[in-house]
Amino acid sequence: MDLVSTMVKISGVVGVLLLVVAYMVLAERRISAWAQDRMGPNRVGPWGLIQPIADGLKFLLKEDFTPNYVKQPFFWIAPAITIVPALMVFAVLPFGSFLGSQKMVIADLNIGVLYTFGIVSLGVYGIVLAGYAANSKYPFLGGIRSSAQIISYEIAMGMSVVPIFMLIGEPGLLKSLGGEGGAWAKFLAGTEGLNFSRVVAYQAESLFNWLIFKQPLAFLIFLVAAFAETNRLPFDLPEAETELVAGYHTEYSSMKFALFFLAEYANMIAASGLLVTLFLGGWSLPFLGLDDPATSVLGGVLHILIFMAKVFAVMFLFIWVRWTLPRFRYDQLMQLGWKRFVPLALANIVITAFVLWTVAGGQA
Amino acid sequence: MKVQRKTLSLAEKLYLPAIFKGLKITLRHMFKKKATMQYPEEHWVVPEGYRGAPYLVRDQHGRTKCVSCQLCEFVCPPKAIKITPPGPQVNPNVGNVEKEPKEFEIDMLRCIFCGYCQEVCPEEAIFLMQDYSLTGESRKEMVYDKEKLLALGGVHNDPIEKWKRKEMEAREQGVG
Ligand code: SF4
Numbered sequence: 001m002d003l004v005s006t007m008v009k010i011s012g013v014v015g016v017l018l019l020v021v022a023y024m025v026l027a028e029r030r031i032s033a034w035a036q037d038r039m040g041p042n043r044v045g046p047w048g049l050i051q052p053i054a055d056g057l058k059f060l061l062k063e064d065f066t067p068n069y070v071k072q073p074f075f076w077i078a079p080a081i082t083i084v085p086a087l088m089v090f091a092v093l094p095f096g097s098f099l100g101s102q103k104m105v106i107a108d109l110n111i112g113v114l115y116t117f118g119i120v121s122l123g124v125y126g127i128v129l130a131g132y133a134a135n136s137k138y139p140f141l142g143g144i145r146s147s148a149q150i151i152s153y154e155i156a157m158g159m160s161v162v163p164i165f166m167l168i169g170e171p172g173l174l175k176s177l178g179g180e181g182g183a184w185a186k187f188l189a190g191t192e193g194l195n196f197s198r199v200v201a202y203q204a205e206s207l208f209n210w211l212i213f214k215q216p217l218a219f220l221i222f223l224v225a226a227f228a229e230t231n232r233l234p235f236d237l238p239e240a241e242t243e244l245v246a247g248y249h250t251e252y253s254s255m256k257f258a259l260f261f262l263a264e265y266a267n268m269i270a271a272s273g274l275l276v277t278l279f280l281g282g283w284s285l286p287f288l289g290l291d292d293p294a295t296s297v298l299g300g301v302l303h304i305l306i307f308m309a310k311v312f313a314v315m316f317l318f319i320w321v322r323w324t325l326p327r328f329r330y331d332q333l334m335q336l337g338w339k340r341f342v343p344l345a346l347a348n349i350v351i352t353a354f355v356l357w358t359v360a361g362g363q364a
Numbered sequence: 365m366k367v368q369r370k371t372l373s374l375a376e377k378l379y380l381p382a383i384f385k386g387l388k389i390t391l392r393h394m395f396k397k398k399a400t401m402q403y404p405e406e407h408w409v410v411p412e413g414y415r416g417a418p419y420l421v422r423d424q425h426g427r428t429k430c431v432s433c434q435l436c437e438f439v440c441p442p443k444a445i446k447i448t449p450p451g452p453q454v455n456p457n458v459g460n461v462e463k464e465p466k467e468f469e470i471d472m473l474r475c476i477f478c479g480y481c482q483e484v485c486p487e488e489a490i491f492l493m494q495d496y497s498l499t500g501e502s503r504k505e506m507v508y509d510k511e512k513l514l515a516l517g518g519v520h521n522d523p524i525e526k527w528k529r530k531e532m533e534a535r536e537q538g539v540g
Pocket residue numbers: 418436439440441442443444445470474475476477478479480481482492
């Protein structure tokens with residue numbers, strides 16, 4: 001029974017995810033057009049809504065060309081290695097409260113955030129492998145840049161979320177949420193320290209509990225690091241067109257290229273999902289009784305919709321920023337990561353620790 | 365030479381205010397009126413004096429104004445015009461006034477819309493009009509013949525009507 005429900009959840013999430021990815025591409029094109037006083041693709045179907053299908057068909061029908069100087073096994077496996085981690089991040093994100101008796105999270109891991117960072121860093125292997133396997137200079141440089149960038153920002157990103165788990169690690173979280181026997185007790189049953197459900201629980205009560213307000217610095221660092229991790233402008237150096245043609249996927253065509261493309265968007269959605277869960281209250285809204293785990297099916301559906309709406313809002317921000325800012329220079333990127341964000345994140349940890357210690361009355 | 369660099373204020377160093385400013389600008393543009401023209405439905409209104417495709421015109425009496433002098437054929441730089449003159453026989457409909465071309469073809473694929481034909485024409489019989497998107501499914505279709513050129517060209521008012529007077533004179537003298 002458990003296996004069946006998990007399978008259903010996985011197929012549901014992956015299905016919705018791929019659909020959203022397809023429509024993200026359309027949204028990106030439309031919004032970029034609007035920002036430039038253009039219309040964007042609006043011919044295929046009403047408002048261009050069938051466009052993703054046309055794009056997909058095009059990718060399927062294009063010639064899948066493999067240059068004969070590439071390292072074939074790696075060349076073929078790289079797109080898969082890129083997209084799989086992008087989809088796997090969603091396994092631990094609570095995208096809703098309850099639907100019936102099912103908790104709306106695929107794997108309720110108690111090491112949630114560690115799992116996420118582990119999986120996210122796997123994504124870079126695909127990119128590096130693609131750059132290496134292509135056996136040509138531009139993809140190679142793109143791959144190198146990407147690995148350096150992702151590794152650097154992962155540190156800042158990882159450290160930026162430490163204060164969050166210091167906050168939610170406070171004892172008595174459950175007590176402030178209605179104690180044993182309530183809906184929260186059921187939701188948090190068996191969860192510990194690093195579980196994402198607890199992050200949501202911590203933020204659910206009021207708007208001011210949202211960690212974006214309690215940890216604005218962490219939010220900023222996480223946000224910028226998310227841009228860097230997903231290779232989005234202003235940090236899209238691995239595929240800087242002016243210097244590197246198309247970066248690590250220069251030699252790819254057809255569906256293999258499409259997989260990189262989809263992985264980029266899937267990563268973006270994953271980053272948005274993380275951001276929403278960690279800083280924007282997850283699936284909860286602090287009013288209209290939407291702050292507690294749902295007891296009815298309608299409530300459960302509403303929570304899922306709230307989560308999606310928040311994710312869409314963050315993704316809009318991603319697109320919006322992309323069409324606003326110019327690309328950073330590579331040394332600026334590294335400087336920002338190592339010389340600004342790492343010390344800031346460290347300071348944030350120390351300050352949070354100090355504040356928590358003072359609030360606790362100065363005792364060890 | 366030493367480049368003078370302005371010392372940045374804290375706000376400028378933080379970089380964030382500049383980002384917000386930029387975001388505000390792009391957001392404003394998202395709601396602006398779009399510059400895109402929905403082409404097949406909307407068409408560009410060409411300005412006065414635009415040099416589009418050259419067409420032949422008739423005067424207000426329905427007479428083909430072209431007299432088959434072949435000056436345009438001669439002047440046309442890419443040799444897009446091909447005129448077949450009528451020969452010596454008289455057209456009974458118009459009297460013995462002036463000949464009109466038996467066939468007049470413009471190859472729109474060759475035409476470069478230079479306007480020389482309009483400039484050289486002594487009869488104001490050919491004009492570059494406002495059509496800028498000519499389509500056809502074959503090269504043959506893009507060679508416009510006399511009927512098509514006249515139909516597309518329409519009527520051009522001729523205030524002098526010199527051939528009307530000539531025609532009357534000819535009728536009076538019984539040559540028409
Ligand atoms: S516009 Fe120029 S190229 Fe075209 S027919 Fe007239 S003279 Fe020839």
